[in-house]
Amino acid sequence: xxxxxxxxxxxxxxxxKGTVDTxxxxxxxxxxxxxxxxxxxxxxxxxxxxxxxxxxxxxxxxAAVQTADGRKPILxxxxxxxxxxxxxxxxxxxxxxATAGLLAAVSYTPLTQDEVFEHFRxxxxxxxxPLCIYDNPSTTHFTFSPxxxxxxxRLSGIVAVKxxxxxxxxxxxxxxKLRTLVPTDFSLGYSGDWNATExxxxxxxxxxxxxxxxxxxSCAEIVRAVQxxxxxxxxxxxxxxxxxxxxxxxxxxxxxxxxxxNLLGITKKIPPRPIQPLDPAEQRRxxxxxxxxxxx
Numbered sequence: 001x002x003x004x005x006x007x008x009x010x011x012x013x014x015x016x017k018g019t020v021d022t023x024x025x026x027x028x029x030x031x032x033x034x035x036x037x038x039x040x041x042x043x044x045x046x047x048x049x050x051x052x053x054x055x056x057x058x059x060x061x062x063a064a065v066q067t068a069d070g071r072k073p074i075l076x077x078x079x080x081x082x083x084x085x086x087x088x089x090x091x092x093x094x095x096x097x098a099t100a101g102l103l104a105a106v107s108y109t110p111l112t113q114d115e116v117f118e119h120f121r122x123x124x125x126x127x128x129x130p131l132c133i134y135d136n137p138s139t140t141h142f143t144f145s146p147x148x149x150x151x152x153x154r155l156s157g158i159v160a161v162k163x164x165x166x167x168x169x170x171x172x173x174x175x176x177k178l179r180t181l182v183p184t185d186f187s188l189g190y191s192g193d194w195n196a197t198e199x200x201x202x203x204x205x206x207x208x209x210x211x212x213x214x215x216x217x218s219c220a221e222i223v224r225a226v227q228x229x230x231x232x233x234x235x236x237x238x239x240x241x242x243x244x245x246x247x248x249x250x251x252x253x254x255x256x257x258x259x260x261x262n263l264l265g266i267t268k269k270i271p272p273r274p275i276q277p278l279d280p281a282e283q284r285r286x287x288x289x290x291x292x293x294x295x296x
Contacts, residue, residue, distance in 0.1 A: 001100050001130040001159050002073060002187055004205040005038035006223045010213035011257055012047040012060050013269040020056045022063040024267045028213070029067040031266075035216035036224070038206075040068065043077035044102060045139055046210045046254050050079065051272035058092045065097040075132060079104035079140075083119050090127030101127070102162065104134035105142040113148045124157035132160040136191075146174070150181030162208045165192030171199045179203075193219075193253070194245035197238040200226040210253040211244060214260055215295040243289045251278060259286045 010032065013024035032040050042064050043049035043057055052060070061076050068074055078089040078101040090101045103123055105116045124131050133152055137143040144152075144161075152158050161178070165171040171190060178188055189206030190199040196207040200223060212219035218241070225234035247256045254271060259278045261267045263286065270277045278286065 002075060002132065002206070003038040004187065005207070005227070006036075006212055006216070006220050007039040007041045007075060007189070007206055007208045008032050008035070008037040008212035008216050008219070009041035009044040009046050009208060009210050011254070011261060011267075011269075012043060012049075012052065013261075013267045014048065014052070014056070014272055016270060016273045018048070018052045018056055018272040020052065020060045020063075021267070021269060022059060024269065025060060026063050026067040027266065028261075029064045032213070032216055033068055033071045036220040037072065037212060037216045039073040039075055039099070040064070041075045041077075041102065041208055041213070042098075044208075045077075045136060046213065046257060047077060048254070048272055048275075049077035050106065050139070051275075054085075054089060054092065057089060058096065061093050061096040061098055073099035075100050075102050077102045077104070077134070078123070078129075079106045079134065081106050081108060083122050086119070086123045087126045090123055090129045090131075094127060094129040098129065100130040100132055100159065102132045102134045104136055104140050105144070106140050107142050111142050113145055116142065116144070117148060117151055120152050120158060121155055124155055128157070130157050130159045132162055132187075133158065135161060135163045137164065146177045146181055149178060153182035153186045160187035160189060160206070162189050162191055165190050165195035165199060168195050168198040171195055172202045175199060175202055175204055193248065194238075194242075197222055197226070197234050201231045201234060210248070210257060211241070214257050214266070217296045240293065243293065244295075247286060247289060251282060256286060259283050260290060263287050263290060
């Protein structure tokens with residue numbers, strides 16, 4: 001259901017109260033549809049899904065699907081605290097024309113591995129929307145064990161996993177372990193842009209990229225180099241992006257890409273409150289990086 005390669009995750013332009021600017025979102029989606037990406041990840045963490053109401057999420061999906069018009073598959077974040085709420089979000093996404101759902105184990109009370117298994121089973125079964133597992137412990141405070149991913153991968157309708165990358169070495173070990181636990185056609189992908197190149201070189205199916213949501217060509221060049229077997233070129237292109245990775249690590253990718261979008265005149269938006277935009281000094285640092293690297 002989801003193609004291998006580069007999945008680009010844009011911001012969801014909105015105001016401080018979480019009202020989505022569908023015109024600005026459609027401009028971003030159109031930009032990605034013209035670029036060399038393999039799929040679009042809507043309403044990910046950088047897309048501030050957790051800060052938006054069901055109504056605003058639905059508006060965002062409808063606008064994105066309308067703009068994509070079948071040119072690119074769209075993966076939609078459907079994470080919610082309650083299982084029934086995630087089912088409703090998945091049904092909304094499916095009705096709007098999404099290709100698949102991206103489901104995180106959002107938690108307040110700590111969840112067990114068995115509780116998360118049941119959460120995913122119910123959402124997949126009741127919604128009928130193909131699902132990608134979203135393992136993002138830095139925000140959800142839940143970590144999927146490799147064994148849990150293996151169990152979930154054998155459920156009907158669960159087709160992929162988006163895993164985090166803490167380091168290149170840990171990612172390679174994680175990928176190797178998962179390969180022994182999931183079906184051969186189950187897609188293994190990684191986020192954490194600064195480690196994703198090594199994951200792709202090691203054989204990951206997909207890179208779920210924040211930077212590609214705004215600068216798709218710069219990221220696509222890395223993926224295409226890996227796909228043609230040129231690991232040295234992929235590493236060279238990744239090394240060129242180190243100033244961006246440093247900004248992401250210092251301020252979070254969300255704040256940095258909002259600053260980039262505004263500096264480029266693509267949007268004039270701020271993240272939903274209580275998230276604050278970068279201060280003027282850091283915005284100037286972002287502007288300097290953009291000028292030097294000439295990302296596209």
